[in-house]
Amino acid sequence: xxxxxxxxxxxxxxxxxxxxxxxxxxxxxxxxxxxxxxxxxxxxxxxxxxxxxxxxxxxxxxxxxxxxxxxxxxxxxxxxxxxxxxxxxxxxxxxxxxxxxxxxxxxxxxxxxxxxxxxxxxxxxxxxxxxxxxxxxxxxxxxxxxxxxxxxxxxxxxxxxxxxxxxxxxxxxxxxxxxxxxxxxxxxxxxxxxxxxxxxxxxxxxxxxxxxxxxxxxxxxxxxxxxxxxxxxxxxxxxxxxxxxxxxxxxxxxxxxxxxxxxxxxxxxxxxxxxxxxxxxxxxxxxxxxxxxxxxxxxxxxxxxxxxxxxxxxxxxxxxxxxxxxxxxxxxxxxxxxxxxxxxxxxxxxxxxxxxxxxxxxxxxxxxxxxxxxxxxxxxxxxxxxxxxxxxxxxxxxxxxxxxxxxxxxxxxxx
Numbered sequence: 001x002x003x004x005x006x007x008x009x010x011x012x013x014x015x016x017x018x019x020x021x022x023x024x025x026x027x028x029x030x031x032x033x034x035x036x037x038x039x040x041x042x043x044x045x046x047x048x049x050x051x052x053x054x055x056x057x058x059x060x061x062x063x064x065x066x067x068x069x070x071x072x073x074x075x076x077x078x079x080x081x082x083x084x085x086x087x088x089x090x091x092x093x094x095x096x097x098x099x100x101x102x103x104x105x106x107x108x109x110x111x112x113x114x115x116x117x118x119x120x121x122x123x124x125x126x127x128x129x130x131x132x133x134x135x136x137x138x139x140x141x142x143x144x145x146x147x148x149x150x151x152x153x154x155x156x157x158x159x160x161x162x163x164x165x166x167x168x169x170x171x172x173x174x175x176x177x178x179x180x181x182x183x184x185x186x187x188x189x190x191x192x193x194x195x196x197x198x199x200x201x202x203x204x205x206x207x208x209x210x211x212x213x214x215x216x217x218x219x220x221x222x223x224x225x226x227x228x229x230x231x232x233x234x235x236x237x238x239x240x241x242x243x244x245x246x247x248x249x250x251x252x253x254x255x256x257x258x259x260x261x262x263x264x265x266x267x268x269x270x271x272x273x274x275x276x277x278x279x280x281x282x283x284x285x286x287x288x289x290x291x292x293x294x295x296x297x298x299x300x301x302x303x304x305x306x307x308x309x310x311x312x313x314x315x316x317x318x319x320x321x322x323x324x325x326x327x328x329x330x331x332x333x334x335x336x337x338x339x340x341x342x343x344x345x346x347x348x349x350x351x352x353x354x355x356x357x358x359x360x361x362x363x364x365x366x367x368x369x370x371x372x373x374x375x376x377x378x379x380x381x382x383x384x385x386x387x388x389x390x391x392x393x394x395x396x397x398x399x400x401x402x403x404x405x406x407x408x409x410x411x412x413x414x415x
Contacts, residue, residue: 004105004125004346007032007040008053012112013060013096014069014081014088015208018045021109023371024129027337028107034356035339036347040107058099067092078206083215085208086113093118100124105148105346110208119147127151127346130308132330133288134295135375136271137168139367141330143308152327154345159329162312169295173275176380180272183384192268194278198234199266200227201284202251204244209286209307218285220251223303224258230283230301231259237280238263239273269383270376274298333367334359 009028011021025043033039044053044060064070067088069080097118100106106119106126119126125148132141141160146152183189200220203210210217220227236259240248255263266273270289273280274296282293283301291310293300311327335341338358343350368374374381382388 004038005103006101007036007038007105007107007346008100009040009043009107009109010115011043011045011109012115013044013063014067014084014112016074016077016081020371022046024109025107027370028129028342031337031339032107032342032346034353035341035343035350037350038347053099056099058096063092063096066095082206082211082217084114085211085215086213087117088114097122097124112208116147125151128328130328131371131373132310132328133291133306133308134165134310134330135288135377136172136274136292136295137165139333139362139365140371140373142333142336142367143310143328143330144336145328151345152329154348155329155331156311158331158335158341158345159312160332165295165312165330169292172271172380173296176271176275177277179384180275189384191272191276192266194237194266194268194273194276194280196235197237197278197280198231199237199239199273199280199282200255200263201282201287201289202238202240202244202248203285203287204241205247207286207307210304212304218304220255220258220285220303223285226301226303227255227258227283228260230281231261234281236261236263237266239266239268239270269379271380334362337362 009025011018011025022043022045025040029040041053044058044063067084069077069084071077071080093114100122102123104124106124108115108126108128110130111126111128116126116128118124125146127144127146127148130143130145132143134141137160144155146155180189180191184191205217207217210219212218212222236255238248238252238255240252252263252265270292273282274289274293281299281301282290284290284303286302286304286307288307290300290302291306291308308328311329331341335358339353340357343352363369365374368377
């Protein structure tokens, strides 16, 4: 194995979002220090005297200028990021790698293709971190992939077992179905029949997983022929992304023009759809929900490719990922926080850290709470759940209801 004297964290310097990658680096910093005896420092975006990047004189703004991202407009920078996602000018890559020595292991987060290719061309290894698209577990999984085959094999020893993932899906499905039956028994809610439907899963328009090789964000019109074929003999439903309502309406209208049939909006959340016994199939460009579907026994059609291809033995995940992106291993969030995981994965010859090889068991949803990312799991937890409704009533909701009723009665009497 190649020895790594340095571990340095490096985010996508062209992407405007910093919270998620910096959080990953912050969470990994102390476990790596204790487990590997290496201080990963801080990314070039963090202005601190402790940064190896700052000490070396690297300037992220100069890198962006060399890459051609010199616009001050936020919208223009988003467009430039998409255009540069797969390839940057050689002068920018050369400037960056002038500050990276051969004995360095890069710790990246959602590594863009241009950086992955530049590392390969220069013989620089990396460990890339992403959140798993399988989000139905009691907490989310962290996906890890290394360009170093030895590290990859050792990370695989910590991977979440296929049987456990199946159990997580089965427990969540049972939970959701029980809740739905209870609401139906009491006549509190009617759930749509999904039998015989094909449901399109929408995404946000700037999702990195939609970027094709030429840097253009893909749309449903790019897959018109396949969509028309899949729609034959099935009702067509549409589940738009909740954070892209205007785009969702445009996409739904485009789907109706492509297929020649109505694309009725589906109000159900992701896990109500996946947990149903109804015969429903899913289709989309690259949504993570399509990767979750097979674990619930649902057929999913991935039109492009998954953003985080997961490598699980016996994995039922839909295929479609290019060979150079395969191999992400899923580890528990608690494993990601353990010094022993980093020690055994990156520096296996080093004695295991004492006395703290791992934290005591972390709370349920600890990762979700830290990252404030629940996706549709939040609806499983709180939608029409008695504890949350009782909490609202006891924390002032009941009094608020009484006051509103009094106001309405007063308005009806003309007061």
